[in-house]
Amino acid sequence: MIRMINLYTPGVGLMPTYIAGRKKLIKEAKESILSLKSGYPQRPTAYYGLRGVGKTVLLNTIEEFTLENNIIYEHIEIIEKRDFLLQLTNICRKFINRLSKTEQAKSLIDKALSILESFKLTYTIGDSSISAEVNRKNESVEKSL
Numbered sequence: 001m002i003r004m005i006n007l008y009t010p011g012v013g014l015m016p017t018y019i020a021g022r023k024k025l026i027k028e029a030k031e032s033i034l035s036l037k038s039g040y041p042q043r044p045t046a047y048y049g050l051r052g053v054g055k056t057v058l059l060n061t062i063e064e065f066t067l068e069n070n071i072i073y074e075h076i077e078i079i080e081k082r083d084f085l086l087q088l089t090n091i092c093r094k095f096i097n098r099l100s101k102t103e104q105a106k107s108l109i110d111k112a113l114s115i116l117e118s119f120k121l122t123y124t125i126g127d128s129s130i131s132a133e134v135n136r137k138n139e140s141v142e143k144s145l
Contacts, residue, residue: 022058029062037071072098 019026025047032042047055059075066073074095078087120133 019054019057019061022054022061025058026061026065030065033062033066033069033071033073037069072102074098 029045032045036042047058049055056077063073063075072095074091076088076091078084120131122129122131124130
């Protein structure tokens with residue numbers, strides 16, 4: 001006897017093998033995120049529903065898309081019996097901290113590139129020499145013989 005696997009197996013935030021009926025929502029979310037990335041304002045989106053209908057799975061799918069596209073993303077799950085403003089403040093603090101770390105990383109990369117920019121290596125044997133230096137305008141390493 002062959003036992004068929006139920007594609008809808010509820011579980012808290014567990015990723016199902018197939019996300020049924022969510023293609024339109026996922027497509028709209030991706031389009032909205034790409035529009036925001038391009039500088040076009042979008043209306044905020046809130047997903048709501050009864051427990052176990054797949055909200056967290058949907059948010060996790062959207063989060064995977066943002067990670068693949070180097071977009072900082074945070075989904076917010078508000079718990080009814082806790083202070084709304086406190087929850088929102090904590091999420092905003094976490095988001096700002098992530099932004100800060102991203103900017104710090106960019107700053108360190110710029111410093112490393114400026115150090116490399118001043119780096120030049122030349123090796124000479126007799127009448128021949130090999131030289132290598134970083135050309136920041138083209139962001140590549142130039143070699144000359």
